[in-house]
Amino acid sequence: MNETTKIDRDDRCPGISYTDMLEADTRRVPDYLFEESLAPMSTDPLSVEPYISEEFARLEREKMWPNVWLFAAREDEMPDAGDTVVFDINDKSFLLVRQKDGAVRAFYNVCLHRARKLRTKAGNTSQLRCPFHGFTWKNDGSLKEIPCEWDFKHLEGKDMSLPEVRVNLWQGFVMITENNSLPEFTDWLGPVADHYHRYDMQDRFTAMWVSKRIPANWKATAEAFMEAWHSVTTHPQLLPFLGDANTRYDHFGDFFNRAITPSGTLSPHITGKDQQYILDKMNEFSGGSDAETNRRFSASGDDIVLDPNDPFHARKVLADANRKGFTEQYGLDYSDKSDSEMLDNFTYNIFPNFSPWIGYIPTLLYRWLPGDTPDWCTMEIRVLMPKPKDGERPRAVEKLEIPDDEPFAWANDVMGEALAKVFDQDMANLPHVQTGMKASSNGLMELGAYQDSRVRHFQQTLMKFINGELPG
Numbered sequence: 001m002n003e004t005t006k007i008d009r010d011d012r013c014p015g016i017s018y019t020d021m022l023e024a025d026t027r028r029v030p031d032y033l034f035e036e037s038l039a040p041m042s043t044d045p046l047s048v049e050p051y052i053s054e055e056f057a058r059l060e061r062e063k064m065w066p067n068v069w070l071f072a073a074r075e076d077e078m079p080d081a082g083d084t085v086v087f088d089i090n091d092k093s094f095l096l097v098r099q100k101d102g103a104v105r106a107f108y109n110v111c112l113h114r115a116r117k118l119r120t121k122a123g124n125t126s127q128l129r130c131p132f133h134g135f136t137w138k139n140d141g142s143l144k145e146i147p148c149e150w151d152f153k154h155l156e157g158k159d160m161s162l163p164e165v166r167v168n169l170w171q172g173f174v175m176i177t178e179n180n181s182l183p184e185f186t187d188w189l190g191p192v193a194d195h196y197h198r199y200d201m202q203d204r205f206t207a208m209w210v211s212k213r214i215p216a217n218w219k220a221t222a223e224a225f226m227e228a229w230h231s232v233t234t235h236p237q238l239l240p241f242l243g244d245a246n247t248r249y250d251h252f253g254d255f256f257n258r259a260i261t262p263s264g265t266l267s268p269h270i271t272g273k274d275q276q277y278i279l280d281k282m283n284e285f286s287g288g289s290d291a292e293t294n295r296r297f298s299a300s301g302d303d304i305v306l307d308p309n310d311p312f313h314a315r316k317v318l319a320d321a322n323r324k325g326f327t328e329q330y331g332l333d334y335s336d337k338s339d340s341e342m343l344d345n346f347t348y349n350i351f352p353n354f355s356p357w358i359g360y361i362p363t364l365l366y367r368w369l370p371g372d373t374p375d376w377c378t379m380e381i382r383v384l385m386p387k388p389k390d391g392e393r394p395r396a397v398e399k400l401e402i403p404d405d406e407p408f409a410w411a412n413d414v415m416g417e418a419l420a421k422v423f424d425q426d427m428a429n430l431p432h433v434q435t436g437m438k439a440s441s442n443g444l445m446e447l448g449a450y451q452d453s454r455v456r457h458f459q460q461t462l463m464k465f466i467n468g469e470l471p472g
């Protein structure tokens with residue numbers, strides 16, 4: 001059977017499926033991209049309660065947050081011995097310290113004297129000295145000095161090392177957990193941890209990093225990035241080159257789900273347009289001029305003539321353009337890398353609040369941090385880039401905090417106008433989701449069976465913590 005004549009499934013968007021696109025790829029695609037995995041789930045409505053209730057937020061703090069692996073930092077934020085990062089979440093604060101041997105230790109960021117936070121921001125240090133009265137620890141957490149020691153004779157012989165939490169370094173991500181019984185991070189996450197191996201995530205660096213307080217619950221905000229089907233109403237400018245409605249959704253185990261949204265393909269919502277339209281609009285979106293479309297995307301420099309009978313021709317052209325462009329930029333060889341991995345949007349989510357994409361393009365990374373009420377959160381967006389050819393991995397850029405009363409467009413200089421616009425479109429919904437949940441007549445939400453399935457999978461895992469079935 002030809003890949004373009006597949007029989008439509010009545011539980012999926014009609015037309016080309018993501019698997020059809022993988023089968024038409026010009027290179028070998030890794031098996032894990034073909035793998036479809038849907039968790040069993042009901043179609044019952046979801047309650048708004050977890051998003052708006054103080055009591056539910058308290059249960060999350062008690063039962064969930066201390067019992068998961070959390071993304072605390074990128075290693076490129078702290079490459080040198082003595083580098084520190086402060087990771088605050090809920091009412092907890094962790095002080096990450098790079099050791100002389102390259103390991104990272106994570107301490108509760110609290111002085112053992114009268115509990116001042118030891119540090120409030122990142123930086124390099126040769127010791128951990130409390131700014132209040134001067135209690136001092138070495139960078140390995142062992143006690144170095146107590147001022148006016150004559151007044152602390154009762155502490156002699158007592159272990160005054162800084163309490164620690166577990167750290168796993170994985171693909172350049174510093175993961176921490178307070179739970180000493182959890183499996184190591186990659187065992188906890190499961191086989192999907194291996195999906196990251198191909199993309200040199202360890203060698204990437206944080207090339208863009210913004211954060212913004214959002215007036216919506218952390219889960220509502222995260223869930224706004226778990227499905228692509230809001231694009232037709234929220235991001236209409238993306239439809240000419242984004243497979244919004246033929247996005248694939250998968251769930252693996254309790255702690256991972258993904259959306260794969262194809263690029264370089266017409267949205268199934270658009271009819272009567274050809275492959276040239278995809279290239280023209282992609283060119284326009286990325287700031288090119290009308291006249292140069294095909295020359296710009298031609299990897300060989302020759303004129304491109306698109307085959308009207310090949311529904312994947314624009315994808316192939318764009319993948320080749322990326323292979324050529326990235327080779328020039330990063331000095332790496334992409335000649336055997338699949339079209340899919342050169343183009344598509346792999347929105348991978350690791351429970352509960354961490355979304356590091358995969359793929360060869362500069363990858364996005366999201367993190368959502370809960371606010372001190374259920375009604376707000378902080379969203380961070382990063383771009384991880386391969387290190388420049390023949391160079392050291394650069395240090396992470398500083399985080400740019402977008403003021404509460406400014407849009408993402410305020411950060412156009414670092415985000416790029418087109419990307420900032422997409423996030424501003426998402427933010428135009430979120431405050432009204434939070435207030436809408438409170439205004440609901442019955443407190444219930446009716447989800448799509450497939451396209452909203454990641455939201456339901458995420459909620460199912462969360463409820464396992466709240467109900468005491470996890471961490472198990």
Ligand code: FES
Binds near residue numbers: 112113114131133135
């Ligand atoms: S609170 Fe830290 S030295 Fe007193």
Ligand SMILES: [Fe+2]
Binds near residue numbers: 422
């Ligand atoms: Fe969106």
